[in-house]
Amino acid sequence: MDYQTRRVAVLNGLHYQDVRNKLTILGCGSAIPTAKNNPSGYVLEMNDKQFLIDCGEGVQNTMRQMMFRTTRLYTVFISHLHGDHCFGLLGLISTWGMMNRTQDLHIYAHKDLERLLRPLLDYHCPDISFQVIFHPIDPKKKAVIFEDRTIQVSTIPLRHSVPTCGFLFEEKPRRRHIINDKIIELHIPYFAVPSIQAGKDWTTKEGVVIPNGELTLPPRKSFRFAYCSDTGYKPAIVPQIKGVDVLFHEATYLEEFKESAARYQHSTAKQAAKIALKAEAGKLIIGHFSARVPQQQQFLDEAKEVFENVELAEDRKVFEFK
Amino acid sequence: MDYQTRRVAVLNGLHYQDVRNKLTILGCGSAIPTAKNNPSGYVLEMNDKQFLIDCGEGVQNTMRQMMFRTTRLYTVFISHLHGDHCFGLLGLISTWGMMNRTQDLHIYAHKDLERLLRPLLDYHCPDISFQVIFHPIDPKKKAVIFEDRTIQVSTIPLRHSVPTCGFLFEEKPRRRHIINDKIIELHIPYFAVPSIQAGKDWTTKEGVVIPNGELTLPPRKSFRFAYCSDTGYKPAIVPQIKGVDVLFHEATYLEEFKESAARYQHSTAKQAAKIALKAEAGKLIIGHFSARVPQQQQFLDEAKEVFENVELAEDRKVFEFK
Numbered sequence: 001m002d003y004q005t006r007r008v009a010v011l012n013g014l015h016y017q018d019v020r021n022k023l024t025i026l027g028c029g030s031a032i033p034t035a036k037n038n039p040s041g042y043v044l045e046m047n048d049k050q051f052l053i054d055c056g057e058g059v060q061n062t063m064r065q066m067m068f069r070t071t072r073l074y075t076v077f078i079s080h081l082h083g084d085h086c087f088g089l090l091g092l093i094s095t096w097g098m099m100n101r102t103q104d105l106h107i108y109a110h111k112d113l114e115r116l117l118r119p120l121l122d123y124h125c126p127d128i129s130f131q132v133i134f135h136p137i138d139p140k141k142k143a144v145i146f147e148d149r150t151i152q153v154s155t156i157p158l159r160h161s162v163p164t165c166g167f168l169f170e171e172k173p174r175r176r177h178i179i180n181d182k183i184i185e186l187h188i189p190y191f192a193v194p195s196i197q198a199g200k201d202w203t204t205k206e207g208v209v210i211p212n213g214e215l216t217l218p219p220r221k222s223f224r225f226a227y228c229s230d231t232g233y234k235p236a237i238v239p240q241i242k243g244v245d246v247l248f249h250e251a252t253y254l255e256e257f258k259e260s261a262a263r264y265q266h267s268t269a270k271q272a273a274k275i276a277l278k279a280e281a282g283k284l285i286i287g288h289f290s291a292r293v294p295q296q297q298q299f300l301d302e303a304k305e306v307f308e309n310v311e312l313a314e315d316r317k318v319f320e321f322k
Numbered sequence: 323m324d325y326q327t328r329r330v331a332v333l334n335g336l337h338y339q340d341v342r343n344k345l346t347i348l349g350c351g352s353a354i355p356t357a358k359n360n361p362s363g364y365v366l367e368m369n370d371k372q373f374l375i376d377c378g379e380g381v382q383n384t385m386r387q388m389m390f391r392t393t394r395l396y397t398v399f400i401s402h403l404h405g406d407h408c409f410g411l412l413g414l415i416s417t418w419g420m421m422n423r424t425q426d427l428h429i430y431a432h433k434d435l436e437r438l439l440r441p442l443l444d445y446h447c448p449d450i451s452f453q454v455i456f457h458p459i460d461p462k463k464k465a466v467i468f469e470d471r472t473i474q475v476s477t478i479p480l481r482h483s484v485p486t487c488g489f490l491f492e493e494k495p496r497r498r499h500i501i502n503d504k505i506i507e508l509h510i511p512y513f514a515v516p517s518i519q520a521g522k523d524w525t526t527k528e529g530v531v532i533p534n535g536e537l538t539l540p541p542r543k544s545f546r547f548a549y550c551s552d553t554g555y556k557p558a559i560v561p562q563i564k565g566v567d568v569l570f571h572e573a574t575y576l577e578e579f580k581e582s583a584a585r586y587q588h589s590t591a592k593q594a595a596k597i598a599l600k601a602e603a604g605k606l607i608i609g610h611f612s613a614r615v616p617q618q619q620q621f622l623d624e625a626k627e628v629f630e631n632v633e634l635a636e637d638r639k640v641f642e643f644k
Binding site: 038091099 | 353354355356357360361379380382383386387388389403404405409410412413416417420421434438441442445446447
């Protein structure tokens with residue numbers, strides 16, 4: 001990074017070196033936990049926010065083992081209501097209650113979850129110091145379900161034995177980067193900076209139009225992450241996730257158990273890799289491994305035959321994406 | 323063990339060396355899990371049966387990590403309905419369902435547990451291949467709640483913020499041990515052995531009465547185990563647990579947090595030791611440690627000042643009792 005770019009980064013409130021998104025694996029096993037893997041639980045960190053994706057039993061235990069701080073975790077996305085994706089929610093909420101959490105918690109999940117959990121929350125956590133707000137989602141429909149200033153999250157309808165969706169996390173288009181020296185040189189007032197960041201040209205007092213391209217640099221590419229679990233092989237999702245930087249895709253089985261994968265509506269490692277290839281994903285992470293395959297290297301080997309940039313999920317592993 | 327005793331042991335279907343009761347610690351933390359301790363979960367093995375006592379979140383995960391086989395686990399006892407003692411039940415049952423368990427599961431717990439869990443079991447585990455049978459207990463009353471041929475279990479009313487009881491596991495008085503050589507020497511028929519084991523004398527054809535003491539040896543002392551968690555200091559339980567071989571007693575706090583112990587109706591390590599001393603327990607195991615005390619050796623040191631034969635519970639530790 002040259003000197004000017006670095007100065008601009010500072011002006012734009014960003015330290016380029018620090019721009020990192022992270023995925024923390026709390027559990028990447030499938031329905032039955034194993035000695036190595038707990039049921040599903042992932043925390044995505046984007047733009048200094050934390051999103052919990054699925055919450056199988058033991059998520060809070062693993063968080064504590066990792067000394068994982070959840071101070072910016074306000075939002076939970078539950079892909080479907082199989083136990084290995086949601087049985088850890090009650091314990092997590094209960095513990096946050098005992099720790100006097102104050103920030104409200106927003107849970108995006110199939111509508112049945114609130115009906116099932118609310119009586120237990122009322123019984124076990126009657127006096128907690130924050131609200132648990134359920135947002136019912138329809139896993140069969142592709143829709144934007146969450147949005148804030150910089151991020152939006154959409155459902156990705158998947159193929160599974162119960163209503164299930166993945167989630168596409170997208171950073172909203174970023175503002176252009178101001179070239180600080182130009183702003184100073186042209187005596188552009190501070191109030192005008194936002195419109196220039198938004199792409200406007202600048203007209204000097206003398207009436208000379210300075211094109212935006214001379215005042216700014218293009219914005220950093222917006223980060224996109226897709227989470228697809230649990231699902232049978234479903235190429236129909238490819239257009240929606242096209243070009244994602246990172247794709248997490250389930251790989252419950254190996255090709256030798258392809259029939260089981262089809263029967264239970266899960267994917268093989270090879271199928272996950274095929275989706276990554278078709279979607280032109282930057283990177284593929286596979287997880288949700290069946291307890292029937294003790295040597296997880298096999299998943300990796302199989303996927304690599306189709307798609308090179310693939311890594312295995314692993315409980316307590318943290319992936320960083322620059 | 324001399325030759326005759328060993329022969330008798332074999333005749334009685336027992337290998338003395340193998341007579342062991344076990345306590346497996348699946349989690350001995352308190353309400354909030356820590357890097358070291360999961361919430362409560364214990365399996366007591368007595369007379370080749372397994373009893374699960376409390377089932378906090380992560381019990382099934384730890385079982386799998388330990389490769390712990392539950393083939394003889396038909397019965398669960400839940401001391402009270404705080405989450406750290408029961409949030410793991412749903413996941414455990416669900417997993418057993420997926421593993422096609424056939425043996426029914428009997429759960430002894432406060433009546434509210436069935437009301438809370440049943441809708442979730444119906445939703446998440448509609449097709450499981452075994453029955454889950456709830457047996458409501460009244461934690462405020464001392465009563466025998468479980469009984470089979472060789473073991474009985476009673477509630478121990480405790481002092482806690484919600485209705486809570488401990489459990490006293492008692493081996494029923496054993497039959498006397500037959501002296502094999504005597505049976506052969508006196509030509510005593512096989513059908514008469516049970517009554518001799520029960521203490522009867524034997525009368526020969528010639529009318530000579532052989533006192534039972536010449537035909538048998540005294541039975542092995544029946545094993546007794548008491549589980550007391552969660553509870554404030556409650557010496558009133560001592561008469562019921564007098565002389566137990568092993569006492570598990572909670573020790574959430576150290577004496578320096580005695581006020582917290584009193585306020586939240588938990589015990590200090592010293593108080594646990596006092597109960598063991600008064601009850602003349604053979605051994606004390608302390609657990610349910612607060613996350614506020616990272617150096618658990620302190621619990622041990624404090625308890626040892628009062629009662630010598632004390633050990634710390636530890637996640638994944640197995641205690642064997644001869």
